[in-house]
Amino acid sequence: MATPLVEMKDMCISFGGVHAVDHVSVDLYPGEVVGLLGHNGAGKSTLIKMLSGAYQADSGDILVDGKKVKIESPRDARAHNIETIYQTLALADNLDAASNLFLGRELTTKLGFVDEHAMEAETRKIMGKLNPNFKKFHAPVKALSGGQRQSVAIARAVYFNARILIMDEPTAALGPHETQMVAELIKELKAQGLGIFLIDHDVHQVKALCDRAAVMKNGKVVGIADVNKVSADDLLGMIILGKCPPGVTPGPGAISDDEAAA
Amino acid sequence: MSDDTLSGPKAPTARNLFAALQLDTRLLGMIGAFVVLCLAFNFVTGGNFLTPRNIFNLTIQTVSVAIMATGMVFIIVTRHIDLSVGALLATVSAIMAVTQTQFLPQVVGLELGHPLIWVLAIVAGVIAGVIIGAFQGWMVGYLGIPAFIVTLGGLLVWRNVAWFITDGQTIGPLDETFKMLGGIDGTLGETWSWVLGVLAVLVAVLLQFNNRKRAQSHDFPVKPLWAEGVIAVVTVAAILGFVATLNAYEIPLPRLKRMFADAGETLPEGLTMGYGIPYSVLLLIAVAVAMTVVAQRTRLGRYIFATGGNPDAAELSGINTRFLTVKIFAIMGGLCALAGAVASARLGFSTNDIGTLDELRVIAAAVIGGTALAGGVGTIYGAILGALIMQSLQSGMAMVGVDAPLQNIVVGIVLVFAVFVDILYRKRTGD
Structure with a gap:
């Protein structure tokens, strides 16, 4: 199998004793779109900010093209062709x-x-x-x-020349037509071989645009699913309950069958 | 592209005339207010306000505050404030005064009047100003103490550091060459003023032409030729008019006689000489040009405005906003030193109370000049115009004979009113 474009291994960060991201591992291949799903506060944005250099991880490794890299600032991330489109757009209005x-x-x-x-x-x-x-x-x-x-x-x-693109809810503030435009663009960039992390709340959009979906809950990965093998309801179940459907390898954040039954 | 597509309609209406000129309407409004103010004072004083002599005095009185106001623009644009500039000015003037009257002659051994003294004194002052400014900026940027608090503390500290340095004494008389920075004692004279004026005209026209050529080379839309022409003519007239006015202020006869006597010559009968451009005004022009280039043409300037507009965005774009804060305050400190040199040279001494309340004048000048306290917006030329408007108000009222307390009341009201008008303007134009 090819080397992943990015691998984040065992990432941890906590703020004042709260484990915002707790031993999370995800990877991303060229020409792939990986959706990051989860409630507000599940740790998606925090995870991605460690990759974009806005936050520094407490522990864990980031590998780009299989090589370990240090990302300590947004400038470092840019040097590795990692570009981010933030939720709040990060534009200087004036x-x-x-x-x-x-x-x-x-x-x-x-x-x-x-x-x-x-x-x-x-x-x-x-x-x-x-x-x-x-x-x-x-x-x-x-x-x-x-x-x-x-x-x-x-x-x-x-x-x-971004190779790795991070999009944090890129369509949150957009109308239907503009959302469509962004969707087209994601497909085009994917075809060009970029790897894209897409943070989104809309499971249908994730199913439509992404190849895989990583679901997070309370700072942990519930599971990483191939979007074609799970239904939108399965994804919602992962987001809300932390319950992995059959066929998806449960992550540290998934509840066991016993807990689910209880 | 042919000229036909560029030149506007044959008979432009007022609205698209202004649109074609692409002028800053805010700036026009300010200039308009300034002109009205001057004409009003001129009328009330029976023509005494707009004399070459008074205009000359106005310009040299404005220089010190205007120099600092250009630095205050950067500070306010990045959403900070500096309340310590007046006190900082006192500390650096004390340092410059002690350097030239005591340190250099007594410790280094340069005899009084040595041609290096004025340079070394100013260099010492600028270095001290930059260090103090950078230190305050470091506390704001790296320690996260609000600029208001850091510089409020600085106001008390530096005012009294000045006192310590001088033991509360007035230091002087200052070096003769140094004093030429003050204004009336150091001017270019008529000929050199004209030379400089003509050079400025050439540079201005060349810049305008270059700008147009580069826009065209990228196929951007450009102003119609007649509009460029109008702007060029106005610029040239303004520059030459300014030089002519300063040249028209003639050196009084007794002084001229003394000057010739000092040179060992006698004054030819009927000879008159104008003052020309004061060195202090030259310094202000140099500062203004440099600061404008920094603001508009360098990364530093871009980052200042981006940080003011959205500090988070600037940070996420890889801009080191903390170090940027240090740089901005360091620039302010350096400018305080230049302003202090002009202020103390004008007095001929460095006094304890030099620069008192200057922080308020400087902030007011920047704000009247359109710098928004919310950050992200402000221009260097606006701040200088703001300083000029404040100074004109003050000296105009003094000429009319308005009581001192009333003068300050009026200046205060004008400050608030100017900001109110600015808010209305921004609401209507939507920027």
Whole structure:
């Protein structure tokens, strides 16, 4: 079997005695979309923030292409081509699309000054592909609609040759049409061989977009299921009860049959 | 692209005329308010306000606060505040004064009036200012103490550190060359002022042309040619008008005679000379240009505005916001030193109460100039214009003969009102 693009092994992090993520292991292969499911507070976002460099794990290993890496800051994550689209979008509202797209990675002229024109030109190019209706290149992003903002956030993740993409509820604030647009994009990126972690609440969407789904509860993995082999109800059962359906290997967070019976 | 597609309609209406010029309407509003203010004072004082002499004085009185206000823009944009600038100014002026009157002549052995003294004094002051500023920034960024508290403490600490350094004495007289930074004692003279003005005109037009060419090379929409022309003409007129005004303030005859006597010559009959651009104003212009370049053309500037707009986003984009805070406060400290040099040079001494209440003037200038306390928004030129408006109000009222308490009452009301108008403006334009 091929080497996973990313492997997170035995990840732990706690905040003030609460084990937010407790011995969690997940992996992700090229061209694969792995859904992360679970209640609010189940530890999905925390797990993913350790990969994106926003949090530092207490223990556990992160392997990229089979090699152990240290991710101590968002900058480290970016150096390994790990890009994140955060739930809250992480855009600076007062800046325009180009400034946000290149934030932290500005294009500069030979003299080291920020090259606004080059950045705008690149932004126009990529937005032309992602969202051809996008026209407001000089407006601060707070003047944009939810979908337009999301496309800026996605453009930012995709532009810099991401190999591993983390999407934290990318469609939470979007209308049906824009959700469809994001779904199409996920399929396209998957076809290009990117590995994608998709955090989502909607089990139907996860079934439609993902290859596998990792369900978390109370900071532990309930189980990792092939989405084609389980029903949406099975997934809900995993999320709500922590009960693994037959055919899914139970993780540390799954309840045993005895507990389920009781 | 042909010129036909670029030039606007033949008879532009007022609305699309402004749209085509793509001017900052906020800036226009501020300039408008400033012009109205000046004209009103000029009318009430019977034409005494807008004389070359008064304009000259206004500019040199504004410099110290304006220099600090440019730094305050960065601080407020990143959602911090600095209440210690006036006190910090006192500490660094004391350091510069002691350096030039005691340390360099007595310890290092440079004789009084040595041409290196003024440079070394300013360098010492800037280094001290940067270190103190960086230290305060470190406490804000790395220790997480709110800037309000750090700099409120700093206000008390640095005011009294200044007192310690000088034992409460007024230090002076300061070095003769150093004093040229104060304003009236150091000006470029008519010829050099014109040379500088013409150079500034050339640079301004070249920059505008370059900007347009680069936008075109990327096929971006550009302003119609007539709009570029209008902007160029206004810029050129403003620069040359400013130089002409400062040159029109003539050196008084007795002073001119003394200057010629000092040089061992006699004053030719009927000769008059204008002051020209003061060195302190040159310093302000240099600071303004440098700070504007930092704000708009460097990563540091980008990060400052991004952090102000959304600190979490900045952090997640890999920006080291803590170290950024240190840098911003260090810049503020350095600018306090430059402002302190100008302020003490203007007095000729470093006094204990130098810079008292400057923190409030500086913050007011930045805020009147459109810097939003919520963060993320602010311009360098706005802050300088804000400082100029405050100074004009104050000296205008003094000329009219308004009582001192009333002057401060009016300035206070204007500050609150200006921010209110700004809020209304932002609501209506939606940004």
